[in-house]
Amino acid sequence: MTFPDGSTRTFARGVTGFEIAESISKSLAKAALAVMIDGAPADLSQPIESDCSLKILRREDPEALELIRHDCAHIMAQAVQELFPGTQVTIGPNVENGFYYDFARSEPFSTEDFAAIEKRMHEIVDSATPIVREVWDRDQAIAYFKDKGETFKAELIADLPGGESIKVYRQGDWLDLCRGPHMPTTKLTGHGFKLMKVAGAYWRGDSSRDVLTRIYGTAWRDEKELQAHLTQIEEAEKRDHRKLGRELDLFHLQDEAQGSVFWHPKGYTVWLALESYIRRRIRAAGYVEVKTPQLMDSRFWEQSGHWGKYRENMFVVPDVVPNTEDGGKVFKEEPKHFMALKPMNCPAHVQIFNQKVRSYRDLPLRMAEFGCCHRNEAHGALHGLLRVRQMTQDDAHIFCREDQIESECTAFCDLLEKVYADLGFTDLTVKLATRPAVRAGSDDVWDRAEQGLRDALMSAKLDYVEAPGDGAFYGPKLEFHIRDAIGRSWTCGTIQLDFVLPERLDAYYVGEDGQKHHPVMLHRAILGTLERFIGILIENYAGKLPLWLAPVQCVVATITSEADSYAQKVLETLKAAGIRAELDMRNEKINYKIREHSVQKVPVLFVVGAREAEGGTVAIRRMDDIAQPVEKMDEAVKALAVTCAPPF
């Protein structure tokens, strides 16, 4: 047996983790929860049959949390089945910060049931019931669960691979099919858990199958850790972009335009600052910018394939003159022709590409558009700025030759990284989504495309995870994910290779050989959509946007009305220097004004009273800094203008 410190010891075949722990020390045996055998968790009671590396898991080990959470899921399931007879158990895995368990019950649970369930859970923990692992015969297991009316469990067992042994964990009278491992007794779970929410979830994630009731819980080593987690959730909720959007007067949403954003002056100022920044970036990177129609005939979408494959997400508009009679039907006759709001920009960009004969010398052609798209997203999917129906993408399509894919992808990753760094995002997850089962194009092309993306990630030094089968039918893609305040991960940037659309829309260029060839299209966006990205920005900065993005960069606040005319002059100077500034001459005390603008997260305040007016100075107060240096007004404005400059 090899231990984590590198030492080795010899034990008899069939020794258990618990016996090994005991042989080391009594206290270790007492603290032991489970073992890691060659890096895989296992029960303390499991006999070890061969040489291996072994680690005894104790409460303070990171892996212990996994055990606690999974045991906790079992304890919850036991409590639920005791309190609500007739409830079927299904699956109950760990998730980040906790666990869930999906139950099948005619009447769904509500959060009002939590108190009773939690109470019973605490009792089960205190009962210190031993958790015992058993290996069952497959058919016997299926029969047992069927007999108990546990049809979902029976289905699970029936679907397990033939060779796999059926493991069951028993705690008292209750048992559950489970891969394990578990800790020796229910006592070890401790009391650092709490049930969080109920939700519907489809059996096996399939929306055509039964809806189960899912109960989510969070679990930690002790009550203190639990409390810390709950506090963290509260803090995160404070930076929710929907809350900050209202408080900072950036935007609003309303029933009559669900999923579409009303940008207020301040929010749109952020938008424009961000858009201009991206525009400068892509111009420097060799893109040309275009603008294409919002509304196009259905035959256009038929040709692009969207009418067949994407129509349920499109807003379709009948191409007829409406009936104008009061109280009459909207249309006198059944519409024969339809138009649709564009859900994507790509087919329109191909039209521009196709307007003339292109040479291989023209490639790569990088065509960008701040394209406003509409997608009829499911009601339940909508979420503030992060999931909307009207979105503006910082979209572009790169038409290139196959041999240019890698260099274009590399250049894109470089550009994206620079932009994300400028915007304060360094913690992003990159996902490489590879070929799905149903796809267009030969395996040879897919091989090269996927490798091209890997190489691009490599040369951009980006870590990534592969998501096999998650690619689009027309090509593989990279997705750049950023987390929101509540920990949910959203795709922002993306690059997708497409071998299908150029062929479908008959895009071609004349190659060196004088023959027609279809270009490859790279669909790519850095921010993704301005809506989502601004939402993420707000949360990332908790509303305290960097100076260059702040809607109001400086407020001039007067102390007395004697300083009014001087304050006007300060404002004019700020504006002349290109700074977004406002003037607060209200009949309020300076304390009040400071508080209000602090709450509004204005980065810089110029406070002026009689003294400043007299000396031609300003008292500067920066956000989160109580210092109040007094400087000559002209110099202060000049210095501020420098710090307000965008990063590019």
Added chain:
RNA sequence: GCUGCUGUAGCUCAGUGGUAGAGCACUCCCUUGGUAAGGGAGAGGCCGACAGUUCAAUCCUGUCCAGCAGCACCA
């Protein structure tokens, strides 16, 4: 779209089977105050929409709409 929860003033939230309250914000008055809320007065609500039960509904029931959480889908 599915499951559950929620819907009272611009915002945050109390509340009752007899058509409503608080704080902040808003308007006016007093106050000219030196770095996170000065004082007073006033105005503001078809209690999400539509049905039903009831002498009477913001409150009970149902349907719908929207929001929230999760699922499914996705930038």
